[in-house]
Amino acid sequence: MSYPLTAAQSLRGDVTVPGDKSISHRAVMFGALADADTHITGFLMGEDCLSTISCFKKMGVSIDVSEKEVVVHGVGLHGLKAPDELLYTGNSGTTTRLLCGILAGQPFSSTVNGDASIQKRPMGRIMKPLREMGADISGKDGNLCPLTIHPAPLHGIHYTMPVASAQLKSAILLAGLFADSPTTVVEPAPSRDHTERMLRGLGAQVVSNGTEITLTPPKALHAVNVEVPGDISSAAYFLVAGLILPDSDIVIRNVGINPTRTGILDALEAMGANIERLNERGTVEPICDLRVRSSHLHGTPICGDMIPRLIDEIPVLAVAAAFAEGETVIRDAQELKVKESNRIATMTAELSKTGADVRETEDGMIIRGDKPLHGANFASYADHRVAMSMAVCALACEGDSSIDDPDCVAISYPTFFETLDALKQKGE
Numbered sequence: 401m402s403y404p405l406t407a408a409q410s411l412r413g414d415v416t417v418p419g420d421k422s423i424s425h426r427a428v429m430f431g432a433l434a435d436a437d438t439h440i441t442g443f444l445m446g447e448d449c450l451s452t453i454s455c456f457k458k459m460g461v462s463i464d465v466s467e468k469e470v471v472v473h474g475v476g477l478h479g480l481k482a483p484d485e486l487l488y489t490g491n492s493g494t495t496t497r498l499l500c501g502i503l504a505g506q507p508f509s510s511t512v513n514g515d516a517s518i519q520k521r522p523m524g525r526i527m528k529p530l531r532e533m534g535a536d537i538s539g540k541d542g543n544l545c546p547l548t549i550h551p552a553p554l555h556g557i558h559y560t561m562p563v564a565s566a567q568l569k570s571a572i573l574l575a576g577l578f579a580d581s582p583t584t585v586v587e588p589a590p591s592r593d594h595t596e597r598m599l600r601g602l603g604a605q606v607v608s609n610g611t612e613i614t615l616t617p618p619k620a621l622h623a624v625n626v627e628v629p630g631d632i633s634s635a636a637y638f639l640v641a642g643l644i645l646p647d648s649d650i651v652i653r654n655v656g657i658n659p660t661r662t663g664i665l666d667a668l669e670a671m672g673a674n675i676e677r678l679n680e681r682g683t684v685e686p687i688c689d690l691r692v693r694s695s696h697l698h699g700t701p702i703c704g705d706m707i708p709r710l711i712d713e714i715p716v717l718a719v720a721a722a723f724a725e726g727e728t729v730i731r732d733a734q735e736l737k738v739k740e741s742n743r744i745a746t747m748t749a750e751l752s753k754t755g756a757d758v759r760e761t762e763d764g765m766i767i768r769g770d771k772p773l774h775g776a777n778f779a780s781y782a783d784h785r786v787a788m789s790m791a792v793c794a795l796a797c798e799g800d801s802s803i804d805d806p807d808c809v810a811i812s813y814p815t816f817f818e819t820l821d822a823l824k825q826k827g828e
């Protein structure tokens with residue numbers, strides 16, 4: 401199916417983006433392992449988080465889903481039951497990798513698999529440290545899904561991670577919950593720290609100095625309710641749209657601004673963006689409202705420790721760069737090649753269709769911006785972030801565009817197209 405995308409003059413109004421995907425996954429997983437009920441508000445009803453719910457239901461966890469809230473009836477650290485069938489993780493790397501950390505410590509066998517994209521994504525990165533802990537985990541061709549896990553006693557390890565990945569870090573720490581001694585992970589650069597914050601909130605001892613994190617196995621996790629903030633990764637589409645279209649002014653309410661996630665704000669500000677943080681609040685996770693107004697953007701280098709802090713926003717940042725004056729060089733972003741699609745290749749291909757000057761490099765892209773771009777028929781590659789990024793790009797292109805296979809946006813933002821349309825000025 402091809403979905404029409406039209407250009408827009410400007411975007412104005414208020415938006416509330418859906419709940420943070422990373423925190424929604426973790427709220428269900430940690431709630432399942434907790435000693436009482438967890439009430440989750442603001443939960444992201446995206447397909448990825450629904451895959452997490454489905455996997456835990458298959459392990460005997462009762463989870464009530466209503467419009468108002470999700471209630472996870474925790475079974476305790478040692479209360480999961482052997483599933484009768486394969487645990488299907490859909491399109492979700494977060495579900496697949498974090499779940500394996502938990503499964504490594506269970507007294508039952510299990511098999512995990514996901515869709516065609518998940519079956520291509522590297523799992524060796526979690527298998528290696530989990531095996532060092534004693535886990536019995538094997539995969540297709542050594543490092544791919546389906547993964548099979550058998551019961552084995554786990555020991556704490558000290559592990560230096562080869563990549564800054566919150567999924568890898570979390571898989572190790574979650575296995576560490578079931579180990580007989582503390583586990584330490586060392587990251588090359590800080591990645592999102594929702595796991596550490598939330599486990600601490602549940603009473604576990606997690607000590608962190610930024611890149612070295614040590615978890616002491618707890619006796620129990622004590623349930624706490626979770627208010628999920630809006631996802632800054634979803635807010636990013638409106639930030640970029642508001643910046644590149646003239647006369648735009650958008651307020652995005654209730655956005656999570658955990659410092660390990662705000663690389664997108666830093667990068668856009670370095671490009672000259674006018675973004676205000678209003679009403680800063682929040683405890684476990686900091687939150688604010690973001691006001692964005694049209695700005696004249698210029699290119700900037702995007703590399704180093706900033707990359708893990710904006711990894712999922714690079715596709716839409718590439719769109720911003722295509723409308724910015726001068727050159728934007730994105731480096732150190734080779735992790736983009738192992739996401740839902742190879743996002744370096746797919747974003748280079750799709751942006752090039754508009755006439756943009758984009759070059760793919762080994763670990764990123766070089767984009768020379770600020771020339772008029774034209775509409776085109778885009779492919780999503782079944783990658784939600786590519787689909788939403790190209791929809792933002794189409795707003796500022798001359799002429800109409802369309803996108804094939806747009807339904808993938810439901811992975812992280814089911815109402816994306818409706819919300820974007822509602823911001824367009826009437827009469828357009």
Ligand SMILES: O=C(O)C1=C[C@@H](OP(=O)(O)O)[C@@H](O)[C@H](O)C1
Binds near residue numbers: 421493564565
């Ligand atoms: O831990 C998480 O919730 C996530 C970590 C990131 O992946 P990596 O850990 O593979 O970088 C990110 O791309 C993904 O969308 C969500």
Ligand SMILES: C=C(OP(=O)(O)O)C(=O)O
Binds near residue numbers: 491492712740785
């Ligand atoms: C990479 C992503 O998610 P996951 O790894 O959970 O599939 C994403 O949402 O951009």
